[in-house]
Amino acid sequence: MSKNGSISNSVIKRLPRYYRFLGELKKQGVERISSRELSQRMKLTASQIRQDLNCFGGFGQQGYGYHVDELRDEIGKILGVDREFGTILIGAGNLGRAIARHINFDTRGCKLIGIFDVDDQLVGRQVGDLQIRHTDDIPEFCAENHPLAAVLCIPKEATQKIADTLVVMGIKAFWNFSHYDLSIGYDDIIVENVHLGDSLLTLTYGLNVLTSGDGEEDDDYVEE
Amino acid sequence: MSKNGSISNSVIKRLPRYYRFLGELKKQGVERISSRELSQRMKLTASQIRQDLNCFGGFGQQGYGYHVDELRDEIGKILGVDREFGTILIGAGNLGRAIARHINFDTRGCKLIGIFDVDDQLVGRQVGDLQIRHTDDIPEFCAENHPLAAVLCIPKEATQKIADTLVVMGIKAFWNFSHYDLSIGYDDIIVENVHLGDSLLTLTYGLNVLTSGDGEEDDDYVEE
Numbered sequence: 001m002s003k004n005g006s007i008s009n010s011v012i013k014r015l016p017r018y019y020r021f022l023g024e025l026k027k028q029g030v031e032r033i034s035s036r037e038l039s040q041r042m043k044l045t046a047s048q049i050r051q052d053l054n055c056f057g058g059f060g061q062q063g064y065g066y067h068v069d070e071l072r073d074e075i076g077k078i079l080g081v082d083r084e085f086g087t088i089l090i091g092a093g094n095l096g097r098a099i100a101r102h103i104n105f106d107t108r109g110c111k112l113i114g115i116f117d118v119d120d121q122l123v124g125r126q127v128g129d130l131q132i133r134h135t136d137d138i139p140e141f142c143a144e145n146h147p148l149a150a151v152l153c154i155p156k157e158a159t160q161k162i163a164d165t166l167v168v169m170g171i172k173a174f175w176n177f178s179h180y181d182l183s184i185g186y187d188d189i190i191v192e193n194v195h196l197g198d199s200l201l202t203l204t205y206g207l208n209v210l211t212s213g214d215g216e217e218d219d220d221y222v223e224e
Numbered sequence: 225m226s227k228n229g230s231i232s233n234s235v236i237k238r239l240p241r242y243y244r245f246l247g248e249l250k251k252q253g254v255e256r257i258s259s260r261e262l263s264q265r266m267k268l269t270a271s272q273i274r275q276d277l278n279c280f281g282g283f284g285q286q287g288y289g290y291h292v293d294e295l296r297d298e299i300g301k302i303l304g305v306d307r308e309f310g311t312i313l314i315g316a317g318n319l320g321r322a323i324a325r326h327i328n329f330d331t332r333g334c335k336l337i338g339i340f341d342v343d344d345q346l347v348g349r350q351v352g353d354l355q356i357r358h359t360d361d362i363p364e365f366c367a368e369n370h371p372l373a374a375v376l377c378i379p380k381e382a383t384q385k386i387a388d389t390l391v392v393m394g395i396k397a398f399w400n401f402s403h404y405d406l407s408i409g410y411d412d413i414i415v416e417n418v419h420l421g422d423s424l425l426t427l428t429y430g431l432n433v434l435t436s437g438d439g440e441e442d443d444d445y446v447e448e
């Protein structure tokens with residue numbers, strides 16, 4: 001049975017969050033949980049949760065709820081946390097180095113095997129277990145090690161060109177921190193854009209509405 | 225006229241992206257753009273764009289399209305990019321320092337005025353224009369400088385307690401990088417959670433589906 005051939009993006013987007021919450025429950029020693037309890041913790045409706053998890057065949061039992069450990073393992077398998085996808089990171093500036101440490105410390109599924117930068121001052125520097133290499137070495141590295149994923153922490157001007165080159169070298173997935181929407185033009189390539197600037201502006205918007213509500217300025221934007 | 229008292233979250237979420245695209249168009253010297261052209265660039269439908277921008281009173285003219293500069297300025301005002309919300313960052317580890325540099329380099333609206341950590345080895349270190357202070361100094365700092373936003377780059381175990389304390393000190397908005405959903409329990413506080421781990425797992429899922437499609441393993445998860 002093909003369980004997840006036609007799962008909507010919105011369900012997929014929620015899976016990592018289910019995985020995270022179930023991991024926390026497991027740590028707390030919780031063995032089973034009802035969809036109602038889980039829904040209260042996750043701020044979703046119980047029917048939403050049942051619907052989401054049914055997409056994968058449904059793991060719950062009427063009157064018993066979900067077995068935390070089992071459900072977490074199943075979602076982990078669907079997500080691929082037991083896999084080891086070779087991953088390279090391009091752009092070892094402040095953000096790049098922080099993300100590099102984050103990947104191998106905190107995540108599963110993608111394993112960082114190479115870090116690259118154009119800056120000779122950074123090349124040779126150690127980040128965790130890896131030494132930063134020059135971007136000129138990327139082709140040789142990819143031919144030898146066949147990474148499937150690339151993390152891009154480079155200026156947006158450079159993003160499209162590097163991404164194009166990496167696709168030729170066999171990269172199938174991009175985790176993109178450049179301020180650039182990389183989805184454009186690639187149909188078979190997986191792209192996860194992280195726009196930190198957009199995220200902060202969403203917060204700024206909230207503060208703007210909140211403080212304008214004091215009536216001090218910008219009456220146009222008072223919430224009614 | 226109250227233009228944005230009842231704007232849906234999904235529209236608000238798209239505003240920073242409009243702002244970013246319009247900024248790129250401006251840089252490229254584009255003076256005006258039709259909703260159709262903008263929709264092609266942004267991978268939204270033209271009617272979606274017209275609908276979104278109508279929420280704010282509508283800036284387009286039939287047969288002329290949108291004036292790039294004017295529309296960008298208007299959206300910027302709505303977002304609050306012309307404001308300077310005092311912002312503090314807690315947790316000056318690798319990610320925290322990278323985010324700190326990112327905020328003042330790349331964004332507007334929120335201005336970083338203080339960086340704090342519990343680690344004595346980090347206290348006193350310079351990050352951009354700011355010196356890392358000890359978290360013990362937060363109450364005094366807040367009393368003097370009245371920051372409104374806090375960036376949290378701390379372990380999830382510490383997040384709730386620090387957030388509670390910061391709310392008492394007048395913080396109204398959190399940009400949260402801890403692996404913890406902070407929304408819970410605060411109704412009047414703005415929270416923007418950035419879950420890097422969830423984002424990477426979404427990519428891992430994509431790779432898992434893609435590579436399982438080779439028929440090598442996990443036939444259950446082949447897309448049909």
